[in-house]
């Protein structure tokens with residue numbers, strides 16, 4: 175929620191009080207430099223004891239509610255037939271309107287099962303944009319990911335309210351070119367994570383559905399951030415301003431055939447699921463669940479998390495919860511924009527995204543500007559963000575780098591975790607770094623895994639810019655900061 179102040183400003187405001195806290199420490203710049211060097215200039219390899227504000231992700235890091243924690247106490251740990259599962263199935267039926275539920279240990283496990291059942295070698299999977307784990311699973315199954323976004327999607331500075339829309343003309347061409355037999359399904363990601371958490375509109379989803387229905391192609395929604403997408407539809411799409419988040423989610427789900435999600439985001443737990451009302455699809459996926467995940471009634475999740483998910487699925491439909499990250503992201507983006515820092519606009523869900531291409535316009539893409547910016551922000555502030563650019567793309571079969579469409583540094587805002595002063599600190603330090611951006615140089619890999627290299631790969635700076643950045647910071651703010 176946001177409130178209007180008497181001086182004319184609109185600020186996000188918490189609709190909760192904080193009763194449990196976890197200590198964090200700000201290590202001084204020299205320590206941060208050492209930690210970054212040990213982590214191979216990869217923020218995934220930092221330890222949390224070296225991190226002041228962890229904006230790596232909103233995955234599994236959201237604050238849980240008192241009701242979620244209370245529900246965990248009634249977990250039924252039965253291997254088979256657990257009542258916890260039935261409570262979650264009720265919640266999913268109520269919120270999503272789907273009959274059948276397949277729990278998984280997290281979102282990528284759902285992607286694995288969908289790939290196993292639907293994606294055949296030579297197939298294509300059109301989507302509004304890929305996510306890293308989605309692409310990995312669909313390609314491992316022999317399929318090809320086709321991204322058919324609209325031209326606005328890649329414009330980091332924009333006023334387009336729905337940069338996550340699928341390009342309908344290109345969808346028609348794709349169906350004509352490959353035919354329904356070679357299209358596993360069409361995947362719509364509810365707020366496109368790698369485009370900066372940008373939503374699609376209901377109008378677009380409806381038009382996609384119309385085209386697929388005639389051709390008999392399933393429509394799959396990745397609902398990991400579904401409450402945020404619904405929140406943006408409510409804010410930005412005419413005709414939805416008076417609808418509830420629940421009504422909007424139900425309308426989206428009535429258009430889709432299958433919804434899968436990572437429960438680590440909107441639902442504020444650690445788990446995932448696939449849900450559908452289509453008996454045939456359910457029957458095809460179900461046999462694989464105990465092979466890869468666990469018995470039908472827990473699917474690799476702990477029963478405590480299943481209980482918390484049943485509450486989280488309902489709570490994410492409360493307006494204040496659905497907008498809890500989005501309103502802080504909006505504030506964060508607007509503050510940075512006001513001081514001239516290049517950020518992705520309009521503000522999306524889950525995170526504030528810095529545009530590394532414009533921020534570090536002296537670096538060629540082959541030197542991984544978004545990776546360099548992630549390291550520089552950490553050295554300059556103790557804030558950990560996530561590279562979402564070429565480092566996050568694996569090499570092609572010839573071993574060449576695949577240049578990412580965008581070079582972004584994601585500063586995630588987990589739901590109900592950070593306060594306004596922490597956001598203000600982030601704005602200040604990113605602003606300082608922007609004024610000193612000439613100090614930041616490029617990176618190169620010295621250890622590189624073949625799949626999802628961004629998780630474990632190690633890089634080194636070209637030159638000694640990391641050390642010079644830490645020195646410049648300490649000169650300005652003192653050695654203790």
Ligand code: F0G
Pocket residue numbers: 230231232233280281282283305307308363367396398399435436437438445446
């Ligand atoms: N789909 C989307 C849209 C996601 O954002 C994620 C995860 C997944 C699928 C995979 O789910 O992690 O539960 O296996 N996103 C995390 C992130 C990793 O940091 O954005 P998972």
